[in-house]
Amino acid sequence: MIWLFISTGLFLGWSLGANHAVNVFGTAVVSRMVKFKVAATVAGIFVILGAVFSGAGASRTLTELGAVNELAGCFTVALAVALAVTWMTGLELPVSTSQAVVGGIVGWNLFTGSPTDMASLSKIVSTWVVCPLLSAIFAYGLYESATFVIRRSRLHILHLDAYTRIGLLVVGAFASYTLGANNIGNVMGMFVAASPFENLDVFHMFSFSGTQQLFLIGGIAIAIGIFTYSYKVMVTVSDQLFKITPLAGLIVVLAESLVLFLFASEGLEAWLIGHGLPSIPLVPLSSTQVVIGAVIGVGFAKRGRGINYRVLGRIAIGWITAPVAACSISFVALFIVQNVFEQKVVHLVPYKITPDVVRALTKEGIPPGPLAKLSGRPFLGSANFRQALRGQQRWTENQLFLIFSYSELDTIRVDSALVPRVFASAPLSAGQAEAVKKLHRRLFVHRWQVVQSLVDSCDEWKPRSGRGTEILNKELKQRRELLFTAFRIQR
């Protein structure tokens, strides 16, 4: 049954591989600089590596946007996204899987009544605009530098050809890695919250998390897509999009891979933060739009030759049409799967506004009056809770997000004896462990209460503010999640 549910994700993966390998090896293969079999092998291997080892960052942003928490729900959302992409491709409308996935998840949020994290949504949407621009700038700079170096070095055309060939292969491998890292979120990101896989400890040498196993399967699906269908796409699409020389193609792929890398690498994020620089949001991007940006950048470097400005307009239309279509299809499909096929598309989360919740929310600036009226009443499922809240007054999506976060019920009994095993690979500090010990045997019904109690007894559990603290806060968050998972009695 699990495989049936994951199948839509795998189909999305196959489609991603089939349609997006052109962005990595299109020019190289069509210009016969690199043989298709070589290109497909390199792309397949590196896509899988990228997905497994660097895929977590970008897909986490999707999970933050909306945690689809039932396998049937994931199946339906992925199916809706695949349908939207296929439908829009049939209508010859510009479409990006990354953008359709966002629409699909928001559709799930709307259907289930779950609040959408507007901060994550705006972060994602802003990258859609920024990324093609950024890749255009990169491509412009890289093209100018490359032509300067080639002119200076007086390379023979045959040598240039050899270096371009090697470059296309190396950069193609890097681009495949970054494509896997950045786009695996589109394929498997929505399955993360409902992942059926357990963490594996491989010979006590390294651990292979459930998410990584999920990403491995997704990566293999992408690789199969590359092997089975990408050649046809390369031959058909390359002429429309990439009628450029192999050297320009190399620059385009390099610019694309750099942008995808920037928006997928947790290592780079840590480095930027460590050096006091602003970090880059890790978000799945549309590789096609990034490539179009790069092609335009190269066009500008050639003094505006061969730029089709209408393509820009089509991209902008895609920012709206793809998510809206996927969102609508997702909503309708979830309705059908739930009511016609009687499948559980959402795990009903319990909510309750307790006096503690009201106090905590008041501190966050939420008016206590309407909340107090609902105090003590249990609600099952986001839709019911949202309806009850709406009955009191109009709330903004941000306010709702806060109320949902604080009111969610959980049952957590702290057992400090589990700490050494849970944190075997990254032990807690003495202070942190002591704080957990102090809470031994205590029972909590809200996760934030556990956090609050830990912070009250030890400063080291407190999230820091200011620049350069993002990584520390991320680690703290991961540790808290580990505690919740270990101490949870039931949900």
Place this chain on the structure above:
Amino acid sequence: MDLLLRRTRELELQIDEYLDIVVRGALLFKEGVKYYIKGQADQFEEHVVLIDQMESRADSLRRSIETRLYLETLIPEFRGDVLGLLESSDKVMNRATETLTQFKVESPEILEDLKPMFMDLTDSTTAAVESMVLAIRSYFRELEKVRDHINKVMFYENESDSIGDKIKRLVFSKDIDLSRKIHMRYFVSHIEGIADEAEDVCDRLAIATIKRHL
């Protein structure tokens, strides 16, 4: 990677050798015509044999380069242009060889007062071929210089045309047999033809250069 670069280097050397042969062929042609005009038969005969050997060597090198370019799918974008350039420059070489051989076969009688002009015509034709080879070399390494060399080819081609016209006018103003006049004009046209072939190569080269810029 090493293998790829080694193969590339070998082919690069072959192309360079081919272009060297074209230049040497042009110089042999120039020397051969001079020896013919000066009446130094032995040296002339020697040059006819040498240019013939050069031409055969150029042909086999060109075929080898063409085969390798296709078999190893090198420079796929510009392969057609490069082959076109090699083939058309081979025509220049063939024309020079053929003209020198005709000197040997037909032994045209060059009037004494026209001999210096024949020498000038040969010089400017050879200069056109030399500049053509430089232009082709630049196409491979320094695109920016192609234009300068093409301009020189055009200049020498014009020069040879005007010298050729002058010789023809003088020949036809002479009081000699029409057959001798026509014979001399025939050789003037043949020598001019070499520069014309060089100009054709450059026309091709100009387009190929634009394509590489795009």
